[in-house]
């Protein structure tokens with residue numbers, strides 16, 4: 001009896017302790033599950049998107065979201081507005097140039113691969129704006145802009161003739177969309193430096209303007225970019241006799257690239273496929289205050305011209 005009595009409190013205390021233990025165990029499990037879920041989710045995000053800077057775009061299933069050259073969309077999902085092209089490796093893909101040195105002013109050949117996490121060259125790319133690969137090259141002072149379309153060999157090696165006109169350090173951006181075995185598409189812009197040895201004479205960025213002339217055309221834009229926002233920009237192109245007869249180029253009536261001074265971040269631009277009131281319309285995401293250089297490619301009479309603007313975002 002004493003044992004039972006003494007056992008009584010033990011027994012009555014027993015359930016409390018085991019309840020407590022159970023609670024701790026269950027709580028621990030819940031915590032572990034939550035933690036695992038969180039880790040799993042962030043891993044998935046990292047694998048699918050290459051980091052927070054590009055989450056929105058890469059989560060867009062093919063054809064469902066507006067395409068954006070660069071990385072993230074900033075319009076509808078409240079997503080990050082960070083520029084692309086700042087890294088040689090992102091979203092599990094690495095830009096691997098086969099040679100980065102060019103003789104200034106002499107025709108050369110840029111060759112590169114896009115490699116996956118297993119270092120295998122990627123060979124499946126989606127056609128975006130009429131091309132599977134868009135290559136932008138510009139000197140680090142934002143001069144010498146070129147927009148090229150390399151061709152890919154069966155082994156995944158891309159090549160394109162390239163001349164770096166002046167000595168200096170140049171930036172090359174590979175803007176592409178990889179197609180995975182399951183059909184999932186990942187849009188990435190990777191960047192790498194190229195060099196042309198010699199005396200580098202950097203040029204100051206031209207003054208800001210919303211109008212410029214190129215090859216006899218006057219190009220002007222309307223729109224007020226704001227830090228951290230996506231806003232419309234519309235461009236009008238005039239020739240000698242008024243509005244120039246714009247032709248489709250890369251699936252739209254123009255192709256716009258915007259680069260940030262300082263780090264040469266590659267901004268996100270969404271083109272509208274059709275003219276709007278005779279104007280070429282884009283949605284531009286500017287990540288923050290600063291100076292930017294805009295490059296508008298447009299085609300008239302089967303020739304492509306590039307109008308450049310300096311933009312200051314207060």
Ligand SMILES: [Cu+2]
Nearest residue numbers: 131134135148
């Ligand atoms: Cu292109």
